[in-house]
Amino acid sequence: MPNSNLEHQTRRRGEELEAAVLSAAWDLVNEVGYKDFTMSEVAKRANAAKPVLYRRWSDKSGLVASAIIKYGPKMDVSIPNTGSLRSDLIKLFSQLTVVFDTFGTEKLRGLLADRLKTIPVDKILSATSNENKLTEMIIQVLKQADERGELNFDQMSKRIINLPGILLINEVVGNESLDKKSITEITDQILLPVFLGQNK
Numbered sequence: 001m002p003n004s005n006l007e008h009q010t011r012r013r014g015e016e017l018e019a020a021v022l023s024a025a026w027d028l029v030n031e032v033g034y035k036d037f038t039m040s041e042v043a044k045r046a047n048a049a050k051p052v053l054y055r056r057w058s059d060k061s062g063l064v065a066s067a068i069i070k071y072g073p074k075m076d077v078s079i080p081n082t083g084s085l086r087s088d089l090i091k092l093f094s095q096l097t098v099v100f101d102t103f104g105t106e107k108l109r110g111l112l113a114d115r116l117k118t119i120p121v122d123k124i125l126s127a128t129s130n131e132n133k134l135t136e137m138i139i140q141v142l143k144q145a146d147e148r149g150e151l152n153f154d155q156m157s158k159r160i161i162n163l164p165g166i167l168l169i170n171e172v173v174g175n176e177s178l179d180k181k182s183i184t185e186i187t188d189q190i191l192l193p194v195f196l197g198q199n200k
Helices: 004-011 014-032 039-046 050-056 060-071 085-103 111-116 121-126 133-147 158-175 180-197
Strands: none
Touching: 014 039, 014 050, 014 060, 039 050, 039 060, 060 111, 085 133, 085 158, 085 180, 111 158, 133 158, 158 180
């Protein structure tokens, strides 16, 4: 007599299979971290053949990223208006640390480096342009500072406005982390001298 469970597994396709794989991947990365995460273990837990996984995700970094997008913490980023440019920048950037805060730096170690190998350079560079969401929020923060008389927004070039995005990407790629300490240092040592220096 056929095994009904096996029949169900072999018939499973599309969204049902993807949900099982992503759920298994999410559980595994939480348990062992990215370094010890394997496609074989995910396939075993999801009752799926490993080649099926590779047809949907070319490597483990893509699978882990998809699992984090589906099940991980959601970024609910708002534009702060604390009355101080320094406080606004730190509060804005601190909202971006939610994934690292949830997992801890060590569990995600290696994920970003692997993901960058598969992302086209033009997409990486577009993250530093003045057409992305982060830069739009930075512009709003700078305009608020302008209204308070802290700086002159009209004197700022696109290079200067795009600087925060470049620095944050550099921090995440270089150290595979983003925390309050690094955000404060970037703000105090680089961004404030550059932004406020435009008034001189």
